[in-house]
Amino acid sequence: MPPRRPPTDLELISVFKMLTANEQLVASKMSSRCAILVRAANRRVKRLVISSGNDDLRTLKDSINYYSFASKPSMQQLKAIPGETFPDYPMTTHLSEWNILRLNQLRLIDTATIEQIVTIFSAVTDLKFITIGSRHIDALVSLLQHPNWQRQLTNLMVEGTYRMDSQLAGELIPAINGLTALQLLALDWDSYSKISDLPILAQLKTVVFSSNRLSTFLRSLERNAADNVHLAVHLISYDTKALLTLSQPLHSRIVRYGWDPLYYTNDQVPLLCSQFRSLTSLEINGIESTKVGQLFSDLSQLHQLIHLSFGVDFSEVNDEFPLPALPLAQLNSVRALELRLEITSHSQIEWLNLPSTMPNLKTIYIDRFRCVSCKVEVGRGDSSFLSSPPALGCFRLSLFNLHPGVPMKRFILQSGEERFSAEELLLQSQ
Ligand SMILES: [Zn+2]
Numbered sequence: 001m002p003p004r005r006p007p008t009d010l011e012l013i014s015v016f017k018m019l020t021a022n023e024q025l026v027a028s029k030m031s032s033r034c035a036i037l038v039r040a041a042n043r044r045v046k047r048l049v050i051s052s053g054n055d056d057l058r059t060l061k062d063s064i065n066y067y068s069f070a071s072k073p074s075m076q077q078l079k080a081i082p083g084e085t086f087p088d089y090p091m092t093t094h095l096s097e098w099n100i101l102r103l104n105q106l107r108l109i110d111t112a113t114i115e116q117i118v119t120i121f122s123a124v125t126d127l128k129f130i131t132i133g134s135r136h137i138d139a140l141v142s143l144l145q146h147p148n149w150q151r152q153l154t155n156l157m158v159e160g161t162y163r164m165d166s167q168l169a170g171e172l173i174p175a176i177n178g179l180t181a182l183q184l185l186a187l188d189w190d191s192y193s194k195i196s197d198l199p200i201l202a203q204l205k206t207v208v209f210s211s212n213r214l215s216t217f218l219r220s221l222e223r224n225a226a227d228n229v230h231l232a233v234h235l236i237s238y239d240t241k242a243l244l245t246l247s248q249p250l251h252s253r254i255v256r257y258g259w260d261p262l263y264y265t266n267d268q269v270p271l272l273c274s275q276f277r278s279l280t281s282l283e284i285n286g287i288e289s290t291k292v293g294q295l296f297s298d299l300s301q302l303h304q305l306i307h308l309s310f311g312v313d314f315s316e317v318n319d320e321f322p323l324p325a326l327p328l329a330q331l332n333s334v335r336a337l338e339l340r341l342e343i344t345s346h347s348q349i350e351w352l353n354l355p356s357t358m359p360n361l362k363t364i365y366i367d368r369f370r371c372v373s374c375k376v377e378v379g380r381g382d383s384s385f386l387s388s389p390p391a392l393g394c395f396r397l398s399l400f401n402l403h404p405g406v407p408m409k410r411f412i413l414q415s416g417e418e419r420f421s422a423e424e425l426l427l428q429s430q
Contacts, residue, residue, distance in 0.1 A: 009037055016041035021048070021101035021121075025113075028120055039120055045099070048124045050140070052103040053132035053160075060100070060130065072281075073419070074336035075307055077363035077410050084335070084362065086280070086306050103136045114142045118149055125181075126155040134164040134190075137172055144175040153179050157186035157208075164193040176200060186210075188236075189217075201225040210236035218246050225253065240268045244275070251276050255304075258283040273298040283309040285340070289317050289348075293328055296357060300329035311340030314348045315372060328357045337361055339402075340368040340379075346398045354403045361403050363410040371398055383415035387428040395422070 028038040173196045184206040191212035201224040234256040368379035374394035411422040
């Protein structure tokens with residue numbers, strides 16, 4: 001038998017490419033040759049997820065795309081349609097064991113470890129950092145302050161910063177402000193942590209800010225982004241009161257606002273619609289059917305609205321509270337609709353008249369539906385009845401009639417954890 005030859009560089013590189021990020025860190029410590037080859041194996045890796053805490057990949061997957069507009073089920077559908085594009089939404093990541101570095105599995109995170117991470121992942125431009133309760137924020141600060149990453153990071157997302165102490169917050173924000181090439185910042189900020197000024201807003205193209213309190217961030221926006229006309233601001237919040245104090249010249253930068261759907265009852269939706277005409281996405285809940293006319297008229301001011309999520313309850317309609325006069329205002333720009341609907345009669349679907357009110361709709365997603373007259377209810381978890389003759393009979397006369405322009409395969413029903421297209425349900429029943 002011939003003596004076994006040692007592996008070539010290329011063979012080792014292909015082995016290293018099959019290792020997880022944590023294993024690569026270990027491998028690079030074995031010898032200086034390994035260190036060079038691990039680096040070579042990662043020279044095309046642009047995107048890295050660093051996680052501190054949660055080991056469950058499924059939970060991580062939820063939080064990693066949390067900010068993303070494309071994580072909305074109806075927007076996923078829209079994205080899949082050839083030729084459909086929507087501008088400027090934060091990055092999404094296909095997450096696997098191979099692009100996560102897990103800090104909690106490292107024995108020690110010292111200066112040498114930071115140096116090693118930046119050296120191995122030398123081409124990274126997109127960094128997503130997921131922490132629980134602000135653990136390892138100090139490591140993030142060191143990574144961002146490293147001269148290599150400081151110059152090259154273009155996208156940064158930081159998620160899970162609750163209970164951040166003020167000293168760490170005071171170090172993290174300056175570290176972010178120092179990222180000279182940064183274009184997208186997605187920051188999940190605990191409402192009880194102090195946030196200092198963000199001069200970086202002057203250079204960004206996209207900022208996503210998620211917090212229960214917006215006021216300090218909005219003042220920072222006013223100070224730094226007045227001349228940055230290309231900035232798109234996504235606010236994941238329900239602090240409408242603060243948002244309505246934003247100075248007028250900046251209104252057009254706000255393209256997305258929402259958290260849990262807003263409630264229509266408090267008069268803030270009409271104000272939002274009249275002041276923030278650049279909104280591309282809005283989520284509203286709790287509409288009494290008698291106010292649908294007013295809602296559509298408010299929404300018709302938003303000429304860039306692509307994604308609309310709302311719920312209507314027709315069960316309150318009676319002689320005293322009749323349906324408002326038709327026609328409803330047209331929402332020409334809406335392409336992705338998420339709807340929660342409670343009807344007492346199928347004719348209420350015709351009253352909504354989506355083919356005319358939303359003529360350009362491409363996809364419909366129903367996450368709650370109740371037809372009182374047929375006793376059919378979707379969204380409570382039990383999905384076994386969905387393709388049964390009584391349920392399908394009701395859907396055919398109501399839901400599936402919502403918009404003939406939307407194909408059955410892009411008509412999605414969510415029941416508990418499961419999603420079905422109308423097309424699948426119809427096929428199952430045959
Ligand atoms: Zn029905």
